[in-house]
Amino acid sequence: MSENDKLTEEIIFEAATDEFLDRGMDGARMQNIADKAGINKALLHYYYRTKDKMFNAVFEKIAEKILSRFAPVFDETLTLEEKIRFFYREHITFLQDNPRLPAFILNEINRNPARLRRVLSTIDIHSFWNKLEEQHRDELVRYNITKEKIPQIMTTIAAISVFPFAARGIFEELFKKLDISFDEYLEERKEFAADFVIKALRK
Amino acid sequence: MSENDKLTEEIIFEAATDEFLDRGMDGARMQNIADKAGINKALLHYYYRTKDKMFNAVFEKIAEKILSRFAPVFDETLTLEEKIRFFYREHITFLQDNPRLPAFILNEINRNPARLRRVLSTIDIHSFWNKLEEQHRDELVRYNITKEKIPQIMTTIAAISVFPFAARGIFEELFKKLDISFDEYLEERKEFAADFVIKALRK
DNA sequence: TATAAATTTGACCGTTTGGTTAAACCTGTT
DNA sequence: AACAGGTTTAACCAAACGGTCAAATTTATA
The missing domain is CATH 1.10.357 (Tetracycline Repressor; domain 2)
Structure with missing residues (x-):
């Protein structure tokens, strides 16, 4: 649980980092991040409530x-x-x-x-x-x-x-x-x- | 006509320049440009067909x-x-x-x-x-x-x-x-x- | 194995976005 | 005054967007 948990959150974080570095806050798309992480878009909001909070973390x-x-x-x-x-x-x-x-x-x-x-x-x-x-x-x-x-x-x-x-x-x-x-x-x-x-x- | 024409196009161009400089291509909003120029949003597309063409001009x-x-x-x-x-x-x-x-x-x-x-x-x-x-x-x-x-x-x-x-x-x-x-x-x-x-x- | 909790999903929602359209409005011409 | 041209507008549209939710699935605990 905590093992897999960390893994998923990390995968999302890395996908988000990649997307934000490439396209910036305005150009980044939540769907792209989900695709890069290989997960559902809703899961992004489960770990990082909003796009803004996710960007701040990155x-x-x-x-x-x-x-x-x-x-x-x-x-x-x-x-x-x-x-x-x-x-x-x-x-x-x-x-x-x-x-x-x-x-x-x-x-x-x-x-x-x-x-x-x-x-x-x-x-x-x-x-x-x-x-x-x-x-x-x-x-x-x-x-x-x-x-x-x-x-x-x-x-x-x-x-x-x-x-x-x-x-x-x-x-x-x-x-x-x-x-x-x-x-x-x-x-x-x-x-x-x-x-x-x-x-x-x-x- | 041609007098006013140039004026309107220039006003739009300057408003677009201001918006793009402030927010970049991704962050810029056509509605903002129209507001800054004091004209209807549709008029933007009359002079510059698309946002992309307008950005390229700027x-x-x-x-x-x-x-x-x-x-x-x-x-x-x-x-x-x-x-x-x-x-x-x-x-x-x-x-x-x-x-x-x-x-x-x-x-x-x-x-x-x-x-x-x-x-x-x-x-x-x-x-x-x-x-x-x-x-x-x-x-x-x-x-x-x-x-x-x-x-x-x-x-x-x-x-x-x-x-x-x-x-x-x-x-x-x-x-x-x-x-x-x-x-x-x-x-x-x-x-x-x-x-x-x-x-x-x-x- | 039964149960509860955490995780993941597909379907959906309201808003915002760039863009379109038909009609109204000027403006100069005859 | 009537017409024709370009100009401007209000209303509208489809797609894309960030975000939500209830249900399904996995995982931990007993």
């Missing part, structure tokens, strides 16, 4: 998955440069395994900003901020990184790894015309991105 | 608007560094005036890659590529920019200006917590981005 699981991946960056006792290299290696690899996540998250957040607020309210951004500042206080001085520049730098670092996945459709089409492999581009990007950022930061 | 107009903005970068007779500064100033200003475009384009392309193919087929990317290479042949050598690195560099340059708008919802929420103004961040970014990229490229 969305929060994905958000959690992403956030948990960022935590190690703040724990590692590495130099700033090592940390940048570590981040891009880990983050791009993660996105290679989950290529549909960026576009999904960006779209759904723009569509419904309230959802993000709930996820973001669970994490204390100030503590991360301070931790990072303490860990690298001397390096920040050495690189001439002022407090005002940090938002610019952080968002730039994120943009370089996330954007290729968010704009994947465009990139793949352009690369095809130029006879470039998107997969190779991503592999190269792990090192390129780190080199690029580190060089830009050095005095 | 999408292609927006794509054209974006692409036409990129052309000057390839015409200007500026040094590479000047061109990078010119690009970020112009491009971020353009996105400030049209902040919903990136999220819209990225989402719809991921949802339906075929649409992009039609738009992209109209432009000759190789000619832009070659033009840029000719204009800056000596500089590319001086900066040690090999042909293999160009895709990495070009996508990085684009990522830095587009991503803040694609992830606007996240950034605004984070910035609010940190007491940072998103508008000021964008103004600063025009210069920061250019400085960042130029420094990263220099030997």
